[in-house]
Amino acid sequence: MSSRDRDWDGARLHVVTGKGGTGKTTVAAALALALAAEGGRVLLVEVEGRQGIAPLFGVPPLSYEERRVAAAGRGEVRALSVDAEEALVEYLDLFHGLRRAAGALRRFGAVDFVTAIAPGARDVLLTGKVSEAVRRRSRPGGPHVYDAVVLDAPPTGRIARFLDVTAAVSGLARVGTVRDHADQVREVVHSAETVVHFVTLLEEMPVQECLDGIAELRALGLNVGGVLVNKVRPALLEDSVLTAAAGGVVDVDALARGLQAAGLPEPDGLARRLSGEVVEHARHVRMEREARERLAAAARPCYDVALLEEGVDLAGLHRLAESLRAQGAV
Amino acid sequence: MSPGGAPVLDVNALLDDPATRIVVCCGSGGVGKTTTAAALALRAAERGRHAVVITVDPARRLAQSLGLTELDNTPRRVPGTEGDGSLHAMMLDMKRTFDETVAANADAEKAAQIFDNPFYQALSSSFAGTQEYMAMEKLGQLRRSDEWDLIVVDTPPSRSALDFLDAPKRLGRFLDGRLLRFLGSPARSGPLRLIGAGLGLVTGVVARVLGAQLLRDVQSFVGAFDSVFGGFQERAEQTYRLLQAEGTAFVVVAAPEQDALREASYFVDRLSAERMPLAGLVLNRTQHVLAPDLSAARASAAAEALETAGEHPLAAAVLRLHTGRVRRRDRERRLRDRFAAEHPEVGMVEVPARPEDVHDLDALREIGRALGGSDSAG
Numbered sequence: 001m002s003s004r005d006r007d008w009d010g011a012r013l014h015v016v017t018g019k020g021g022t023g024k025t026t027v028a029a030a031l032a033l034a035l036a037a038e039g040g041r042v043l044l045v046e047v048e049g050r051q052g053i054a055p056l057f058g059v060p061p062l063s064y065e066e067r068r069v070a071a072a073g074r075g076e077v078r079a080l081s082v083d084a085e086e087a088l089v090e091y092l093d094l095f096h097g098l099r100r101a102a103g104a105l106r107r108f109g110a111v112d113f114v115t116a117i118a119p120g121a122r123d124v125l126l127t128g129k130v131s132e133a134v135r136r137r138s139r140p141g142g143p144h145v146y147d148a149v150v151l152d153a154p155p156t157g158r159i160a161r162f163l164d165v166t167a168a169v170s171g172l173a174r175v176g177t178v179r180d181h182a183d184q185v186r187e188v189v190h191s192a193e194t195v196v197h198f199v200t201l202l203e204e205m206p207v208q209e210c211l212d213g214i215a216e217l218r219a220l221g222l223n224v225g226g227v228l229v230n231k232v233r234p235a236l237l238e239d240s241v242l243t244a245a246a247g248g249v250v251d252v253d254a255l256a257r258g259l260q261a262a263g264l265p266e267p268d269g270l271a272r273r274l275s276g277e278v279v280e281h282a283r284h285v286r287m288e289r290e291a292r293e294r295l296a297a298a299a300r301p302c303y304d305v306a307l308l309e310e311g312v313d314l315a316g317l318h319r320l321a322e323s324l325r326a327q328g329a330v
Numbered sequence: 331m332s333p334g335g336a337p338v339l340d341v342n343a344l345l346d347d348p349a350t351r352i353v354v355c356c357g358s359g360g361v362g363k364t365t366t367a368a369a370l371a372l373r374a375a376e377r378g379r380h381a382v383v384i385t386v387d388p389a390r391r392l393a394q395s396l397g398l399t400e401l402d403n404t405p406r407r408v409p410g411t412e413g414d415g416s417l418h419a420m421m422l423d424m425k426r427t428f429d430e431t432v433a434a435n436a437d438a439e440k441a442a443q444i445f446d447n448p449f450y451q452a453l454s455s456s457f458a459g460t461q462e463y464m465a466m467e468k469l470g471q472l473r474r475s476d477e478w479d480l481i482v483v484d485t486p487p488s489r490s491a492l493d494f495l496d497a498p499k500r501l502g503r504f505l506d507g508r509l510l511r512f513l514g515s516p517a518r519s520g521p522l523r524l525i526g527a528g529l530g531l532v533t534g535v536v537a538r539v540l541g542a543q544l545l546r547d548v549q550s551f552v553g554a555f556d557s558v559f560g561g562f563q564e565r566a567e568q569t570y571r572l573l574q575a576e577g578t579a580f581v582v583v584a585a586p587e588q589d590a591l592r593e594a595s596y597f598v599d600r601l602s603a604e605r606m607p608l609a610g611l612v613l614n615r616t617q618h619v620l621a622p623d624l625s626a627a628r629a630s631a632a633a634e635a636l637e638t639a640g641e642h643p644l645a646a647a648v649l650r651l652h653t654g655r656v657r658r659r660d661r662e663r664r665l666r667d668r669f670a671a672e673h674p675e676v677g678m679v680e681v682p683a684r685p686e687d688v689h690d691l692d693a694l695r696e697i698g699r700a701l702g703g704s705d706s707a708g
Binding site: 013019020021022052055092096098101103105121153155178179185203204205206208233236238241243251254255257258260261262263264270273274275277278280281283284286287309310311312 | 358359360361387389390391409416445511525532535538539541585588589590618619620621623628632635639641642644645646647648649650652653654655657658661685686687
């Protein structure tokens with residue numbers, strides 16, 4: 001697709017996880033746009049029924065049907081919301097020729113039952129659909145239908161269990177056919193084509209979860225991708241100013257002179273109030289730097305995803321995608 | 331302050347009222363539920379209540395600030411609180427709570443049989459909804475013990491705020507469901523045969539997909555479990571009624587962001603549909619502006635003038651910083667006002683974002699003060 005050397009060349013399934021509230025859906029969407037930018041066809045998938053993708057692209061709610069949601073350069077992004085019930089019906093149809101059983105299954109609440117009785121079974125159905133999209137070819141031996149698949153995955157606290165499908169079902173369903181299905185999913189998830197990216201904020205809890213999650217996935221032998229630091233604000237002040245301000249010291253006189261030169265009224269009072277904002281900002285930056293230092297322990301490439309002050313929309317997503325490409329991620 | 335004309339959530343009155351016995355903090359993931367729950371409980375304790383806070387998965391340093399070093403499912407006294415009240419805190423251990431509940435309701439032999447069952451092991455550690463159900467179970471236990479006059483609970487991190495209300499019922503319905511009863515019946519004979527071919531087809535498919543061994547595990551589990559719990563559904567409904575009871579108050583926590591407020595909005599509607607007592611909304615971590623008279627447009631124009639002249643770089647940078655803060659606050663206010671217009675009856679209180687993480691009681695106290703309305707930051 002590209003002559004440039006990117007960090008995740010070769011990856012076809014990008015799993016995006018992160019603590020709740022870190023903005024992983026936004027980052028997954030930006031990543032999908034970035035991957036499509038050079039002419040690729042990319043599928044963006046959500047699996048928790050949250051309908052988080054549709055509003056970002058300004059399209060109606062997604063269904064169990066792949067639909068184009070955005071053009072990106074010469075490429076395009078399609079999106080899909082995978083639902084365990086639909087996936088079970090499709091699975092029974094494809095693998096067992098049991099489509100007619102679907103009605104009865106629904107009537108007796110058997111889908112809930114199957115997915116509840118073996119919690120891993122639900123995950124296998126969801127990852128099974130994703131794996132199918134990754135492997136799908138236009139014709140036998142032909143090219144892949146999707147150049148890349150981006151999965152807006154469950155949060156960090158559940159990601160290991162979600163992806164470790166074999167363990168999920170082997171404990172319970174030791175002999176059923178879902179077990180065989182899991183083995184196929186395992187092959188895709190553990191292949192060199194799959195990487196798991198972590199979205200975090202520069203705050204204590206998200207960073208901790210990110211580090212824990214990375215260690216957990218490594219222990220399972222899964223490929224950890226990059227760390228995507230979300231909601232990064234541009235550095236406005238010089239380091240020396242920040243260090244002093246974090247200690248409560250701001251050159252209020254210099255600030256007042258500047259405000260006066262800019263023609264603002266009551267420069268002295270204004271400078272005092274604004275210096276309070278500078279101190280808060282500097283302490284926040286200090287906390288963020290500590291968080292960033294802790295992230296270094298993961299020894300993974302980090303990418304910055306800028307805070308969109310005005311909220312997330314399609315134009316903003318394109319800016320984030322461009323920035324991910326500029327940072328050499330994809 | 332009355333944000334955007336919405337009624338104010340009077341946290342002090344809520345915490346001081348001896349009739350308030352349970353406060354449930356709910357909201358979507360990452361909005362600061364746990365911190366809010368801890369700050370509410372501390373404030374209540376320091377205003378004279380004997381409070382206990384049940385937390386689920388607290389940040390390490392927050393846990394340390396509460397003196398919690400291990401997850402042992404027992405409320406521990408939090409040292410260093412002021413005043414005549416007291417504060418206890420505990421971290422929920424879901425599996426342990428489930429095990430204790432079984433042990434308390436079954437004789438030793440039956441309990442051992444349940445613990446050994448592979449299906450129970452999966453159910454108690456990974457069933458979607460067990461954590462929510464066990465948070466409720468623990469809440470019920472603490473309420474019945476009557477050792478505290480106020481219980482503050484933090485709800486489990488779930489994909490949506492609504493899971494907290496639905497999961498216990500789902501678990502109850504599942505354990506009481508007719509499919510499970512059918513599977514649990516000793517022999518597939520007698521009147522059950524009359525249910526017809528549909529159910530037979532379904533169990534056939536289920537057995538094929540999941541394997542017959544699993545179904546046998548489930549059958550023996552249901553056999554042992556049923557005699558212990560009578561109706562699990564009934565139990566789930568009991569805990570649900572506890573939430574509707576007088577003396578319970580729900581506090582919905584939301585970040586001033588579109589997604590979190592949309593979830594909060596669903597949750598508020600749902601609470602009202604279920605006749606659950608809603609105290610109000612905590613708008614958490616709002617952008618704080620110390621020089622509110624200087625608008626974003628004016629600050630940005632002034633910064634540009636200084637940058638063009640190449641003078642006073644400090645003032646120019648500080649004006650840019652201020653511009654960003656004001657824009658962010660304005661955006662948050664638009665979201666807040668939209669929520670207030672959709673829910674004019676819901677009281678609201680804002681807690682400004684702190685520049686640093688919470689790791690001691692002082693920081694929790696400060697959040698408590700903001701919750702109590704004594705922070706007038708614009």
